[in-house]
Amino acid sequence: MKKNVLALSIAAMVGSFAGVAQADVFAPANAATGAVLGTNVAAEPGVVGNVAASATVLEVNSNNVGHMLVVPYYTAQNGNMSVIHLSNTDRANGKAVKIRFRGAANSDDVKDFQIFMSPGDVWTGAVLQGADGAATLYSNDKTCTVPAIPATGTAFATARLNTTANVNGTREGYVEIFNMADIPSVKLYTATTPAGGVVGGAAGTANSILYTATKHVAGVAPCSVAGSASRSLLDEIALTSYTTGVHASSVGFGGATTGLSADWYILNLAQTTAFSGAATAIEARVAAGGAGGAANYVHFPQTDAGSAAFFGGTNKGADTYTADPLLRVNVHDQAKAAVVGPVVTPLFIDLPDMSTPYLPGSAPAGAAGDANLPKVQAVALTAALSRTSVSNQYALDAGISAQTDWVFSMPTRRYSVAANYKAATTGANNYRLYSDLSVVATAPGTPALTGLADEWFHPANTSVDARGNICVNADGIRFFDREETTTGNAPIFSPAVAGQLAFCGETSVLSLSTGKVLSSSSDLTATTTTSPYTNGWTLVTTTNAFVGVANTNTFTGGLPILGDAFIKMKNDSAGQGFASTFGLTWGHRYGR
Structure with missing residues (x-):
């Protein structure tokens, strides 16, 4: 029997991923061939793909479609169930999405994972209180997630919470959603698996291995089948660090474009009550008030690798990719004194977040001032909201x-x-830690304190x-x-x-x-x-x-x-x- 080409490719692809110890953010390219990041070609006749022009500004989209989404509130308290419907309205590109649930008190991460959506796809999940009292996520959706969500659900974690909150701290909060990268539908590859990790270019006739694994067939994404070759391949891709555009595009990633939207509702069956709304959308645009553009590739492995193997290269560390004061090395306390962190060991799964440099003009390049780039983004987003x-x-x-x-x-x-829970008391100077966004006052390389x-x-x-x-x-x-x-x-x-x-x-x-x-x-x-x-x-x-x-x-x-x-x-x-x-x-x- 002739073996599936995709199945045969897995061993070779796994071998090509080995030995990469760091991750990175890099800007999309504007190549007409679509062979590298940032190219977006229509997937079918009459469907216009998103523009490939680089984005320069982050703005709230009143039409509720964008690159990033925020669900302002979820709850699993007292019989409440919170449901999210995440849609990819882009019919030309799939999306590699990060979704993160944060606790209400301090925005602590209580659950995050990756969702791989095909063009026009919808993912649905519900959060309610589990048997142990913690919020628990359930989903029987055929869209692939990494990790896969078991039929019995996956409980929210308390590891990052204040110990006094315990499971109660998982039952309320908000949700942030990011497009980490597109999965273009264009056929630019020389085979289902590009030989030696090289994209075929304009002469190619095959979709990428990532697109093939995630694209629904008869209503089912191949990667959603437990134990399948597509499932194994997707897990391997999601766990891999890509350090160049060529490396990422060889498996099928593209620069992040717009197209995500989400709706939420809170349902209480016992009280026959429901509330609903749309997620707020932030769009990376080519100009103020302009069309959505291509943003940076910001996919990070869905692993718990810590700071020892976090990033490689000159002037690149956690400070290069996040403004979170608990994850950064250089922060300040309530008395405005410098504090050396991180308080919480940064992990690959902590990224991207809303401060990870998303605009191509601020992609980290190994410069001395790159640690201020996440602050630049935090300022831009906070101003927009x-x-x-x-x-x-x-x-x-x-x-x-x-x-x-x-x-x-x-x-x-x-x-x-x-809030730094490791401080001696809530009144201690180091209980409140600040990123000091004012450090980006002049330019990233020459900050004004x-x-x-x-x-x-x-x-x-x-x-x-x-x-x-x-x-x-x-x-x-x-x-x-x-x-x-x-x-x-x-x-x-x-x-x-x-x-x-x-x-x-x-x-x-x-x-x-x-x-x-x-x-x-x-x-x-x-x-x-x-x-x-x-x-x-x-x-x-x-x-x-x-x-x-x-x-x-x-x-x-x-x-x-x-x-x-x-x-x-x-x-x-x-x-x-x-x-x-x-x-x-x-x-x-x-x-x-």
Whole structure:
């Protein structure tokens, strides 16, 4: 019997991967042949592939399609189930995607894995509380993930959490999703497996081995079949470090382009309540307000290799690829003193994150200033998400048992400040560690130090609550009823310093009533305030004005906030057998 060409290729490919001990980020190329990274040719007649022009700017896409996505909140508390539908709307390119669930209190990683999507593909997963109390991910989707998700689910981890949070800390948080690389559908290879790892170029007639392994056939991706040659090949590719564009493109990777979108919903079957929304999309564009472009290749192996074998090459280390203050070597404490890290050993699975250099103009090149490139990206993303005010509606009408929760998620705060659980106490100077984004003030190679002043999160506007959460001050909160009556700025979030407003934790839930719509844990980031009115709207001011000596950074003020209002109502007169509880979700409105 003639053996499958793909099966025969595995041994040769595995051999060619051996001995690579480092990973890297590199820019896409604009080759008309599509033989190297960054090329995007239509997969079928009439379908236009994404442009190959290099991206220069990161912007929020109001159409909710992009390179990066943020789901502002997930919960598995009190019978809640959170479901994500991730779509690849790109019909010309597959996507190698990283999805990471982060805990609400400190953005600690509680579960991450890779998803390999074919053109036009959708992946679906659900998170609910498992038997051991931890959040657990379930999926029976035919799209391939690395690792493969077992039928019994995969529990979220507590290793990175504060020990006082334990499994409770896994049950709430937010989700970040990245396109690490495209998987182009063009037939540019000389055979199913390129000989010697060399791409065939324009004369090729075969798809890449990665595309062939992940492309659905009759509704099933070959790599989804346990024990198959395609499954083994995909695992090997996902565990491999690619250090050049030629190496990555030889198996089928391309530069990252736009096309990802996601929808989420939170379902509580016992309460017959559902809430839903769309993920916020960040798009790498060729120019401000322009079309989506090609971003850097940022695939890292899905392994727990540590810093000893982390990166190779001059001026390349964890600081080159992340602004996370717990993973970096050079950070600062609450007293603005330099601290030598990392506090948490950086692993390959920690990357990419939202600060990994994504624009081709800032791909690490081994220069002395490359350690500032992730800070440049953190500044750009935080600026794109910053809002000077947040407003939304609330309903507290006792006649319909109305309750309202507001979610505030700050997905880029982790790249400015994070809690160090290894500190002696929460009041110790080294409990709050800062990346010092102000260091990118002039140019990556010649930074200007301004003492943690000209940025969104700094020692003067952050504090720590009794639960160990880092809090950032807001400027005020004002309630309005439906007839123009208003309170001024009297009410405050709790817990908070008297006379101040604060968002505590990276994803916090504010309940405007004694009942909690989302059943958020008061041991994590839940807070409560009281409205003097039954129904109306609320304005939270988040000006966060610059207070430094000289604003030499690109600091624009505001806070990087995403979120929604969740309103639950009950019809007590509903007959037996009829649903009596209803849920509404309204996205926040923002001032810039």
